[in-house]
Amino acid sequence: MNTKQTILENALQFFASYGYDGASMSLIARETQITKAGIYSYFKNKEDLYIAVLDHLIAFHKEYWIKKKQRLKSASNEKRLKDSFIFSIQTAVKEPALIAFWQMAQISPPRSLEQVVTEKISASRNFLLAYFEEMFEAGKAAGEIETPHSSLTLAHSFYCLIEGASLKHVNANFPDYEATLLTIFELFWDGLEAREADEWKIV
Amino acid sequence: MNTKQTILENALQFFASYGYDGASMSLIARETQITKAGIYSYFKNKEDLYIAVLDHLIAFHKEYWIKKKQRLKSASNEKRLKDSFIFSIQTAVKEPALIAFWQMAQISPPRSLEQVVTEKISASRNFLLAYFEEMFEAGKAAGEIETPHSSLTLAHSFYCLIEGASLKHVNANFPDYEATLLTIFELFWDGLEAREADEWKIV
Amino acid sequence: MNTKQTILENALQFFASYGYDGASMSLIARETQITKAGIYSYFKNKEDLYIAVLDHLIAFHKEYWIKKKQRLKSASNEKRLKDSFIFSIQTAVKEPALIAFWQMAQISPPRSLEQVVTEKISASRNFLLAYFEEMFEAGKAAGEIETPHSSLTLAHSFYCLIEGASLKHVNANFPDYEATLLTIFELFWDGLEAREADEWKIV
Amino acid sequence: MNTKQTILENALQFFASYGYDGASMSLIARETQITKAGIYSYFKNKEDLYIAVLDHLIAFHKEYWIKKKQRLKSASNEKRLKDSFIFSIQTAVKEPALIAFWQMAQISPPRSLEQVVTEKISASRNFLLAYFEEMFEAGKAAGEIETPHSSLTLAHSFYCLIEGASLKHVNANFPDYEATLLTIFELFWDGLEAREADEWKIV
DNA sequence: AATGAATGAGGCTTCATTCAT
DNA sequence: TATGAATGAAGCCTCATTCAT
Numbered sequence: 050m051n052t053k054q055t056i057l058e059n060a061l062q063f064f065a066s067y068g069y070d071g072a073s074m075s076l077i078a079r080e081t082q083i084t085k086a087g088i089y090s091y092f093k094n095k096e097d098l099y100i101a102v103l104d105h106l107i108a109f110h111k112e113y114w115i116k117k118k119q120r121l122k123s124a125s126n127e128k129r130l131k132d133s134f135i136f137s138i139q140t141a142v143k144e145p146a147l148i149a150f151w152q153m154a155q156i157s158p159p160r161s162l163e164q165v166v167t168e169k170i171s172a173s174r175n176f177l178l179a180y181f182e183e184m185f186e187a188g189k190a191a192g193e194i195e196t197p198h199s200s201l202t203l204a205h206s207f208y209c210l211i212e213g214a215s216l217k218h219v220n221a222n223f224p225d226y227e228a229t230l231l232t233i234f235e236l237f238w239d240g241l242e243a244r245e246a247d248e249w250k251i252v
Numbered sequence: 253m254n255t256k257q258t259i260l261e262n263a264l265q266f267f268a269s270y271g272y273d274g275a276s277m278s279l280i281a282r283e284t285q286i287t288k289a290g291i292y293s294y295f296k297n298k299e300d301l302y303i304a305v306l307d308h309l310i311a312f313h314k315e316y317w318i319k320k321k322q323r324l325k326s327a328s329n330e331k332r333l334k335d336s337f338i339f340s341i342q343t344a345v346k347e348p349a350l351i352a353f354w355q356m357a358q359i360s361p362p363r364s365l366e367q368v369v370t371e372k373i374s375a376s377r378n379f380l381l382a383y384f385e386e387m388f389e390a391g392k393a394a395g396e397i398e399t400p401h402s403s404l405t406l407a408h409s410f411y412c413l414i415e416g417a418s419l420k421h422v423n424a425n426f427p428d429y430e431a432t433l434l435t436i437f438e439l440f441w442d443g444l445e446a447r448e449a450d451e452w453k454i455v
Numbered sequence: 456m457n458t459k460q461t462i463l464e465n466a467l468q469f470f471a472s473y474g475y476d477g478a479s480m481s482l483i484a485r486e487t488q489i490t491k492a493g494i495y496s497y498f499k500n501k502e503d504l505y506i507a508v509l510d511h512l513i514a515f516h517k518e519y520w521i522k523k524k525q526r527l528k529s530a531s532n533e534k535r536l537k538d539s540f541i542f543s544i545q546t547a548v549k550e551p552a553l554i555a556f557w558q559m560a561q562i563s564p565p566r567s568l569e570q571v572v573t574e575k576i577s578a579s580r581n582f583l584l585a586y587f588e589e590m591f592e593a594g595k596a597a598g599e600i601e602t603p604h605s606s607l608t609l610a611h612s613f614y615c616l617i618e619g620a621s622l623k624h625v626n627a628n629f630p631d632y633e634a635t636l637l638t639i640f641e642l643f644w645d646g647l648e649a650r651e652a653d654e655w656k657i658v
Numbered sequence: 659m660n661t662k663q664t665i666l667e668n669a670l671q672f673f674a675s676y677g678y679d680g681a682s683m684s685l686i687a688r689e690t691q692i693t694k695a696g697i698y699s700y701f702k703n704k705e706d707l708y709i710a711v712l713d714h715l716i717a718f719h720k721e722y723w724i725k726k727k728q729r730l731k732s733a734s735n736e737k738r739l740k741d742s743f744i745f746s747i748q749t750a751v752k753e754p755a756l757i758a759f760w761q762m763a764q765i766s767p768p769r770s771l772e773q774v775v776t777e778k779i780s781a782s783r784n785f786l787l788a789y790f791e792e793m794f795e796a797g798k799a800a801g802e803i804e805t806p807h808s809s810l811t812l813a814h815s816f817y818c819l820i821e822g823a824s825l826k827h828v829n830a831n832f833p834d835y836e837a838t839l840l841t842i843f844e845l846f847w848d849g850l851e852a853r854e855a856d857e858w859k860i861v
Numbered sequence: 862a863a864t865g866a867a868t869g870a871g872g873c874t875t876c877a878t879t880c881a882t
Numbered sequence: 883t884a885t886g887a888a889t890g891a892a893g894c895c896t897c898a899t900t901c902a903t
Contacts, residue, residue, distance in 0.1 A: 068271035068360045074898060086900080087863050095898065149359045155423040156352050156359075157271045174424065198435050205420070205432040206439065213416015217408070220358040221377060229408040232401050236409065240439030277873065287889050289875080298873065474677035474766045479893060490868050492896080501894065555765050561829040562758050562765075563677050580830060604841050611826070611838040612845065619822015623814070626764040627783065635814040638807050639846075642815065646845030683877060696884050704877065
């Protein structure tokens, strides 16, 4: 029905599966049941199409998180964090292509769009980090969380946990993944209590 | 003499940065200071080159982990796990291309090699998972770890933690990443203690 | 509009002159005043183009022979055979490339198409042989031909005669070739009378 | 043992099967169990190799016919012609590649060697034609043959018959080919008797 | 909005050939 | 005599893109 939307969806799938260069306009066109030339009625060129997909994805997520924030305004911070975690995993389950596209965009963005893509992703990540940081800060203020780590550090850790867990689902079908993923969160949460900083060095 | 090695290294870099389709033989050849045709003295075709890179990578890791296992045979399990975690992060720091290539291979393997690549990766993952599981099992036996979760589940969680943390470094240069990464491990470790299983559902 | 036709004609010429491998797509494209890529709007690939040429040729011939059969339904069998012979030679004179292509297709078909080509040619040959056999049979029934040889054997002989004579024209410009070719037919026809089978052995 | 000879034989096979352009040096080398570069120890280049094969073939045949001529000096002309026919067919049976190569060389000689090849073949053909003509002339003188056709015309016809019959064997495996081929010769020979020249026209 | 035909650039691969060994 | 590595040219094909319709 809505051709543009269909193109976007198919483009997302193929960019996710085959990478920017591996996903040819022909392929996307064929799947959309339109001609290659037809795509150019909607998008100036391949780069334009890619950016459109990316923007779509970012907008969709941003909107979601904003609504979430509103709705859970008064919930406990544990609940809010747990909720964030679960939503992310659910996305990985229901729309693995979203995660794949997102990761691909970070690891190997289209050569010619490297800068633009990196900036957009960075902005989106910062938006989410800020939301997480806020929750941790609130959690500390409310006494829910006791830890010597800064809220920013915790936000980064949490973000990383989410990405790792999402990927885990996309990459590997392992047995009993629900248990595993929830285990991750639990361990994380349970670890959120005072403890002396360690002195290990990575480099 | 070591032209082959040089080709492999450059191929790894470009496959990691641009994806399989984005990394052209010309590019790899130019970087190696050889002609495109020259590459074909060493590798039957692009797929062959890709598989060679992948095999190289897998062999290198496998060898590392086996040595590690030998050397740390008598260390505490916390130390052994911590060590595994740190080594992975160090790899991400020193050779981000390895991680990038590895992730790309999972998320979007070359279309024509999908099955082969998936199998190789799966085998490699299982090898590591077994190693981790063994450590958790030993940790429980030694009383270091108290948790209702199965060792396999813990292994999966740990593996996921490592991949997440590695990617985190590759994708984003964030401030004070050492602290963040170690925080993740700490929280994980501290959480390893008895607690009632939760009843959340993801789907 | 008739670009496809032009491609087919040029392809026939070049396949005939240079063989499948010697006839490059560039060459065919240049002659057709189109880009190499342009050919791919009409033919999937080189093999496809080759097969199209072959099919065209076969279809053209089949159609011709069928019409001929209709038109000469009531003529004497000598006339019908003479006519077949002359038509074949005329083709060799007017369109030597047809004969060249046809022979090449039999002697050294494209490596990758060996089976398909052989089958198509075989079918076409059998069609013609059946037509010839029919004429010889009719000739015998009508008392025009007296010979101990089977009609099938005669058909094969006649077919062979025609191919030999056609090639003769294509390969060598010899003096007074009309006389020579007709001599061949005459000798053949005059020989069609009773005679005891010979006992020579070839191998 | 004799590497050069082996190369020549394999080259003949592949030139015959795949044509000049289709037969790559790699292919010939591989079959000879030598390196591509190794061939260049014996032949200056591909053209040189091709010409060597052709010369070899021509010399072999010439030698054969000269010997034959000597040996059958006193036989009847029917026997001598029959013998020539049978030898040719036997060659087609035992060494189809020779015939294939020979036809290919006529129909589509290597582009760059067109002139040289054509001249060599022409010379070889003329040599044989002269031999045939001589036999027909002698046959007439001896009263074995009665026909209004010139000996040269008969020689051409006979040559054509032989090529047609040889090809027939190479191209198509048909049932009872011995009978067919001999039928051809018989019909030809039986036709060699006086008869009024016909007035058909080919063009 | 959508198409079919066409294009120039570039991708992967093979080719004939050379050269140092 | 023979090799392995290397090369420049060329071959087939696909790509992103355009344009007239």
